[in-house]
Amino acid sequence: MAMMGADPPLRGRASECATLRHLVSGVGSHGSAVLVMRGEAGVGKTALLEYVVAQASGFRVAQVAGVESDMELAFAGLHHLCAPLLEHLDKLPEPQYDALSVAFGRGAGPVPDRFLVGLAVLSLLAAAADDKPLLCVIDDAQWLDQVSVQTLGFVARRLLAEPVVLVFAVRDGHDGLAGVLPGLPELRVEGLSDGDARELLESVMVGGIDARVRDRIVAETRGNPLALLEVPRNVPAAELSGGFWLGSGLSPGQVQEGFVRRIQTLPEDTRKLVLLAAADPLGDPTLFARAAGHLGVGMQALVPAEAAGVIEFGSRMRFYHPLVRSAAYRAADAADRRDVHRALAVAIDPEIDPDRRAWHAANAATGPDDAVAAELEASSWRAQSRGGIAAAATFLERAAILSADPGLRAARAIAAAAAKRAAAAPEAAYELLSLAELNSLTALQQAQVGRLRAQMEFTHSRGGLPGAPPVRHAAALLIAAAGRLETLDDELARETYIEALAAAMYASRSQPEALVIAAEAARAAVAGIAEPTRPIDVLLIGMATLVTEGLSAAVDHLRAALQLWAEHARSHDGRALTWLALAFPIMHESVAGEMWDFELNDQLATDMIGYARATGALAILPSAITYKAGVHVLEGEFVTAARLLEEADTISTAIGHHPMKYHKVELAAWRGDLAEAGDLIEAGMAEGTAKGEGRLLGISGYAAAVLYNGLSRYDEALAAARKACEYHDLGFYGWTLLELAEAAVRVGEREVAEDAVRRLETGAGASGTDWGLGVFAAARALLADDNDADALFEESIERLGRSRARVQLARTHLRYGEWLRRRKQRTNAREHLNVAYDMFTTMGAQAFAERARRELTATGEKVRKQPLVSGDELTAQEAQIAGLARDGLTNQEIGAQLFISTHTVEWHLRKVFVKLGVRSRRQLRTVSWTS
Known part of the structure; x- marks a missing residue:
């Protein structure tokens, strides 16, 4: 730990100092560098940060230190870090400029896309590093506001070619950050020898x-x-x-007590100024002086604190050590804290920074204060436009606590609880619901509380945490909550029925009757609507009909609901987007799959990701990303799917959710790695049983059937598919029937295969889409006689070729080639088997590729096993960038689409040109590549 204003050598830190010197010395030639230092309070992290700043000669330096009292203000820490760099703001593309301006309170506009803000910060750092390298030092990162640290984590993972160094210091005992900064290079700082x-x-x-x-x-x-x-x-x-x-x-705690004693020896007016500095995390000397004037204390009173090595007054108010700041704040009594917060609230211009003023006014309140609570409530919506739902929830929570009026307190507590739940903070949501229930609630408010508790129980159940109730219990609670809301608020009742249907869908085979009960209750709720026009009402009718009568009876209502939803979404109808968030699990996992509508599948996932990112709804973002990954699995884009699943897992871990297994197990099965896929399937079965989540059992059975069909272990594929098809899991039931039919034909169980194809006809056969009809034709071909089979295989290839379901197209080529070889049509067989082999090899579907290779060998064609990745091939990201460049996108547009900086795009393209032997974008159109 270096004393302030001195530069003694850092004893015992030779290794750490060498690491930091290497960090900054290699930036010019090797691109960016990131390091997270972790250690206990007082172990020397701040001194090491000062050391790396001293070593960064020729660097531009931006610094910020997290402040505990500022953790609730969205983007506060990021704004402080970026403030010296805002001269480069005009170099950003307009969408990024607008997003960052709104986030930093410099402009007005719609809620900025959280990932667009991250990209804007990345671009800002890159622009600031154009002239000379940039060093960003973030001390006490555990005390940054959540949005800031998440954004910096996003940036840290995407730095590559930029001459930028990010160094974080994180204090032990704040495990919540482990999910925000995982996987980044770390330096453990221990005590001295x-x-x-x-x-x-x-x-x-x-x-x-x-x-x-x-x-x-x-x-x-x-x-x-x-x-x-x-x-x-x-x-x-x-x-x-x-x-x-x-x-x-x-000990560090006792050292802090030592700081407290040191501060307590200072004159009274000096202590007030030290406390004032501790309460204002910005360290703005102008604001400090104005607030000191409101306290009636002259600036000369600060001299004893400077002499005692407590604080330094300069361009920024700077404490000797972060522990001094927290000691100064905690040592003061409550009345003195309120006084300084009141002084800061008065000193802050309400036109320039109304939200920070409201926050200080809240901390100055001596008890319930409806005026301050109203300010906080107003600030909550502005905070949401900058920092998303989590920021709004924080202001609403304080507004509820400070509300004197019982009705307002209850309403604000319920609103805050709903926001906390959406922001993935269930414990805070439960506390706020308890606060609401201390007041006299209206019947509607009681029903709202019941709904929120049911929603959180569903999330808890699906999280698979110890002590969580089975999923079916949450389904029953949601059905009951929807029934109570019917006579009080029909819109909330419809929304709750959608959630009840989703919960019942996940319970599925663990409680088969739950979905029918939910569907019948939902149908009764909308029965009185003569001509439904809202998408949520039409969807409820369609879903209820689908569950009780089947796809053919429901398809018109379902298509009408989706068309209405698209129209509302295109008009940026916020209410429709909220409904979309509620209905998304059903629409994506059941409706799109049951209708065999690939474009709908993709569009729903894309819209949902956009909604979640724009609003900061972290509770639903991981599931939306995993659904998008599922789309890429069906397209055969396994690398992209894996990248999205990794991103979803990172976000899930950060918000304390259990990572979902659905598309992860599906991807592993299609890749055909028996060890990896087998472990995931086994884990999925165990988890589904433990949680009572029957849908997870179903998807695990489907994945097992895909895996074993790929490995040509047809007896095991038949057993898995037969078990999975005992229950109609909405969405992927038809996919499992196809696996069942193939496995049954292979082992001579013709009756089982015929039954599977009959059941497939009511779904895929009634879909009217190329995907569904193509799959149905492929299934029929397995059982048809020679003349009909040939025509059906051709029909399947033609229809699937018009769809984006490339994994099924490759499967049809494989089946067709196998069928032709067994009929001694070797030349034709080779044609289809080669197509299948090339497609599966490019995708990374190892088991199916090997199955195709064996069939080709049986035709007399020599085929070498090909590695899926070669040193001469492009990486997945290089191939993606090359494709976008070939399509005519600029580097800026590519960066915006992939959430990377323009520098990184340029860096990748240079490598692409070398690997492909081209010199320009135009030449990219003349070559092909694999990844």
Whole structure:
């Protein structure tokens, strides 16, 4: 730990200093660098940050330190870090400029896309590094607001070619950040060795120190530099030299108490100014001076604090150590804290920064204050436009607490609970619901509370955490909540029925009757609507009909609902988008699959990701991303699907949700790796049983059938598919029937195959889409006689070729080639088997590729096993960038689409040109590549 204003050597930090020197020395030639330092309070992280700044000669430096009191203000930390760089704001593309302006409160506009804000920060850092490298130092990252640290984590993962260094310092004991900054390079900062600790302690001792006392201090501080440096200030000299020290003031917590005692010795007016500085995380000296004037304290009162090494007054108010700031704030009594917050609220211009003013006014309140609560409520909607739902939830929570009017308190608590739930903060949501229930609630409010509790129970159940109730229990609660809402608020009732249908869908075979009960209740709720026009009403009618009567009876209502939804979404109808978020699991996982509508499948996932990112609805973002990954699996784009699933897992971990297995197990099955897929299938079966989530059992059975059909282990494929088809899991039931038919034909179970094809006819056969009809034709071909089979295979290839379901197209080529070979039509067989082999190899479907290779070998054609990845091939991201460049997108447009910077696009393209032997974008159109 370096003393403020001094530059002593960092004893015992040779390894850490070497790491930091290497970090900044290699940036010019090797692109970016990122490092996360972790360690306990006082262990020397701040000193190491000061060291890396000193080593970064020729760098532009931007710094920010997280402040505990500022954690609730969205983008506050990021704004502080980027403030010196905003001169480069006009270099950003207009959408990024607008997003960052709204996020930083510099402009007005719709809620900015959270990932667009991340890309804007990435572009801003890259622009600032154009002239010279940029070093960004983030101290006490655990105290940054959640949105800022998530954005910086996003940026850190996408830095590549830019001459930018990001160094974070994170204090131990804040595990919540483990999900925000995982996978980044880390440096663990431990206490000093005994020898270095002894030298450091002796270097700051003015008088002597008994050797036994010294060794005990070294042992008990565990080499913590700050604790050692504070010994002379906290332990009487007589105790140190006399050998009778009792041991106090040494742990980081005790060091903070030492700071408290030091502050308490200062004059009263000085303590007020120190507290004022601690309460204002911006460190703005102008604001500080105005607030000091409102307190009636002159600036000269700060001199004793500077002399005592507590604070430094300059272009920014700077504390000796972050622990001093927290010590100053915690040492003050509640009345003094309220006074300084009141002074800051008065000093802040309400036109320039109304939300920070409202926040300080809230901290200044001595009790319920409806005026301040109203300000906070108004600020919540502005906060949502910048930082999303989590930011709004924070302001609403404080507004509820400060509301004197019981009705307003209850309403705000319920609104805050709903926002906390959407922001993936269930514990806070439960507390707010308890607060609401302390008041006299109207019948509607009681029903709203019941619905929220049911929603959270559903999330808890699907999370698979110890003690979570089975999913079917949440389905019953949602059905009951919807029934209570019917006579109070028909719109909320419809929304709740949609959620009840989703919960019942996930329970599926664990409680088969739940879906029918939910469907019949939903049908009764909309029965009185003569001509439904809202998409949610039409969807409820369609879903109820689908469950009770089948696809052919429901298809018209379902298509009408989807058309209405698309019209509302295109008009940016916020209510329709909210309904879309509620209905998304049903629409994507059941309706799109049951209708065999690939474009709908893709569009729903894309719209949902856009909605979740734009609003910061982290609770639904991982599922939306995984659904998009599922679309890419069907297209045979396994690399892209894997990347999206990894992103979804990262977000899930960050918000404390259990990563979903659905599309992960599906992808592993299509890839054909028995070890990986087998483990995931087994885990999915176990988890589905434990949670009572029957749908997970169904998808695991489907995945097992795909895996074993690919491996030509048809008996096992038949057993898995037969078990999975015992229940009609909406969405992928038809896919499983196709696996069942193929496996049954292979093992001679013709009756089983015929039954599967009959059942497939009522779904895929009634869909009217090329995807559905193509799959149905392929299934019929398995059982048809020679003349009909040939025509059906051709029909399947023609229809699937017009769809984007490339995995099924490749499967049809494979089946057709196998059928032709068994009829001795080797030339024709080779044609289709080669197509299948090339498609599966490009996709990365190893088992099916090997099955095609064996069939080709049986025709007499020599085929070598091809590695899926070669050193000469483009990486997945290089291939993606090359394709977009070939299609005419500019580097800026490519960066915006892939959430990477323009520098990184250029860097990748240079490598693409070398690998492909081309010199220009135009030449990209003349070559082909694989990844």
